[in-house]
Amino acid sequence: MPTDGSLRQFLDQQMPEALRLLERMVRLNSFTTNRAGVDQLARLTAESFAPLGFVAESVPSRFPEYAPHLVLTRRGRSPHSLALISHLDTVFPPEEEARNHFQWSVEGDRIYGPGTNDIKGGSVMMWLVLAALRQHAPALFEAVTWKLLWNSSEECFSPDFGEVCRARFDAGTLAALVFESEGRLGAEHLMVVARKGRATWRVTAQGRGAHAGSNHAQGANAIVQLGRVVERIASLTDPARELTVNVGSISGGTVLNRVPHEAVAEGELRAFKSEVFVQAKADLLALAGPGDLRAKTDRFPCEIKAEILSESRPWPRNAATNSLFEIWQRAGTEMNYAINAQERGGLSDGNQIWDVVPTLDGLGPWGDNSHCSERSADGSKLPEYVELSGFAPKAELNVRAIVKLLERARIKS
Ligand SMILES: [Zn+2]
Incomplete structure (x- = not known):
């Protein structure tokens, strides 16, 4: 990994493009049962990752009221693969967004808007991380098979997405990385290692x-x-x-x-x-x-x-997740970025896959007020937002950790 700051510089340079992508994603309503909206977001996502060499596959949901799941694959030369996981849907019906004037809005270091934190910011984080890996670790990037999986209906009960993931994991799958938002405790960035x-x-x-x-x-x-x-x-x-x-x-x-x-x-x-x-x-x-x-x-x-x-089912604290977390911790120490582990009450797709491949969650950017759309004049109610300045450092952490993970697997770069 470059230690001369060029990785961070690259990420900072990508931020305007990353934010344009995030804005387009947030302006598309993708409420779970808005099939057309979720479909449109899937197309935009596939288009945005295509220049990085990803091929799209649309996997019908078992539930006809939901849009298909999205899988993007980039074949590598080694037998190893990495899975990156996010979801397309949000909890906000279009009428609610209109009623509460809840839309894309940059205010200081916060970007308010439906799905900014849960989880479109996480999908953009995936894009940033992969773009940086291609630039700064090209041989590793080419060696690995990348499997990016988006659940179309994570906010509702979607047990079939676990099957979609498991069907695409094999003995060479090193890890499943889930890009739900990170936790914060003071200055500590919290990765998710267990969920109820x-x-x-x-x-x-x-x-x-x-x-x-x-x-x-x-x-x-x-x-x-x-x-x-x-x-x-x-x-x-x-x-x-x-x-x-x-x-x-x-x-x-x-x-x-x-x-x-x-x-x-x-x-x-x-x-x-x-x-x-x-x-x-x-x-x-x-x-x-x-x-x-x-x-x-x-x-x-x-x-x-x-x-x-x-x-x-629960995702309990386990050895495979702990060993992934340790890699992220080492990467954090290297760049002076304080990280810690969090056991979270809410569910994610991690619950469906943690026992099949080592799984780590909370790799998205930090934000707050997920699932909230209301704003009151006195500021006592604020809607969902993501923190702008957190993107590039978190992407740097993820890139450094993924490189360590691939090096541990002795993937030839
Ligand atoms: Zn989510």
Whole structure:
């Protein structure tokens, strides 16, 4: 690696072009279910990486409401490959962007706009890193097979993207690098080394309806029963085991002169450790069975049903991720850039692939307020933004670390 500052100088020179690309990406609405918008962004992304020698493949999603995933490949001469991962979609419907006047806007060192931080800034970071590798480590760049994968629907449940990735990994795949935004703690830049798993659930109480005036004792009140169960669900939360069980919504009953026959609660649970996650799901499912609320007349019991609706397994701290993180740490030390590891509560595509190839996340630029579009006059509400000055140094870190990773694999440059 050049130590004369020419790498950083190159990256600084690329910033105007990188920002033009970011602006074009941010101005395209790519809300998960806006198929046409996500498609357009996929085309723009493929076009932008084509000059670096990447060939595009569009992989249909298993879910027809979502646009295809995007895979860009550049074949190398060695049997080794590296996977770089991002996503195309954002959480903002076009109407919400219009209503909140939420659009591309550069203010000082911040760029506000939908997806600036989650994750279009990360996609542009990939472009910067690859452009710099081609310039400063051309032999390594040519030797490796690069596989860039964009999930079309990361913000919704998209388990098929994990299969798309795994089908393209092989014994020569050295690592999967995920370009979600970095964390910050003071001056420390935080890479993501673990993420909680998440399961969504539904618990239904079925009682027996009755006329609330003339036949109240005949009723088995499903809402009252569910209220008792909801307390038990909430008490499954256990900070000592980093387990949260959140009751997210509740509904039940119809009109006020009936004893309600049904009530439904839904929510999610999250944990870092696989065994805690598995146990929490079992505890939730064990709530099923006869309830403790019965009708006065004949002891008719309410019935509890419990279901897991979807799940993304945890990405626990593991040795393969740790060894990747150490490479990034060494690169950071070399350039006097303080980095540390973060275990994050939110999901990413890392959850789907960490046990197949060594995975490191948080390689995108730093920003804040992801998934927020509102702005208040007093500044107490600010929308999503990415930090402008963070791009070039973070790209330098990623380039230096990737070179170390390839050298460790003894790829001939
Ligand atoms: Zn994201």
